[in-house]
Amino acid sequence: MDTDNLRLFVMAADRLNISAAGRDLGLAPAVASARLAKLEHELGVELLHRTTRKVSLSLEGSDFLPYAREILAQAEAAKAVLGGSETSPKGTLRFAAPSSFAQRHIMPLLPRFHALYPDLTLDLRLSDTRFDAIEGSFDLALRSAPLTDSSLKGRKLAEDTRVLCASPEYIAAHGAPQTPAELEGHRFTAWKDLEPRELIGPEGATALLDPTCMNCRTIVDDGDAQREVTLAGAGVSINSLWSVTDELASGRLIRMLPKWKLNDNSVLWLAYPRSNVLTPKTRILIDFLIDSLAIRTEWGD
Secondary structure (H helix, E strand, O other): OOHHHHHHHHHHHHHOOHHHHHHHOOOOHHHHHHHHHHHHHHHOOOOEEEOOOOEEEOHHHHHHHHHHHHHHHHHHHHHHHOOOOOOOOOEEEEEEEOHHHHHHHHHHHHHHHHHHOOOEEEEEEEOOOOOOOOOOOOOEEEEEOOOOOOOEEEEEEEEOOEEEEEOHHHHHHHOOOOOHHHHOOOEEEEEOOOOOEEEEOHHHOEEEEOHHHOEEEEEEOOHHHHHHHHHOOOOEEEEEHHHHHHHHHHOOOEEEOOOOEEOOOOEEEEEEEOOOOOOHHHHHHHHHHHHHHOOOHHHHO
């Protein structure tokens, strides 16, 4: 199977544009179409539906896409082992990450990354709703949770301690609770799952924080929105330290129950499918992010 034709298919599937994928590979539109047709003939299926108005993945093409990516990754890794890889990695790397984290901590790093690796394109999928790294055919995904999925491997990027906080204006109006029990009656901004959370306090004391039993007035599915509504004085909320470190340092937010923290064992992981070869371009992004962000020890307070 011709890896050049596979690469053309993957790029056309990503862009849903055969001509654009061909141009990126230095191919005329007619040549790109002919090569895809040859690949489809070889496989005996239609990978891409074409009309005069648009291109879309067929069901077979969607099923085949992750395998095509894997074949290309295997070929790239094999060339690297034999010393045949480019000195500067090329191509597109698909990376999924929580939008709130990426906006605050990854986007500012991109100019330096692109200066170091000018031939690498990052295809970013940013959402605080979790992507499936395998079904989405991502090379790498940032996860802010314990890495319990057996189909994934990963490297730790940083701690992800979660804390309770509120604005000074809210505290002035409603008071600062001294124990978890005193949170009852306070307005609360909750994450969409509304799951109870265990709090760990001094000398191993524990308490259950159950948003469904509190005066929950706002429910969100975005970390930036949760921080901003808390800054506006809407109530108490749970936030990752990486999201509110600057606001806590400046006094724009106040940490509630500072001797207590959530017992959820959350860690920021850079995860990739266990079945994938760790390609040079994926390893480059992993190392870059770890070198750039792992020094943020304040996130693990």
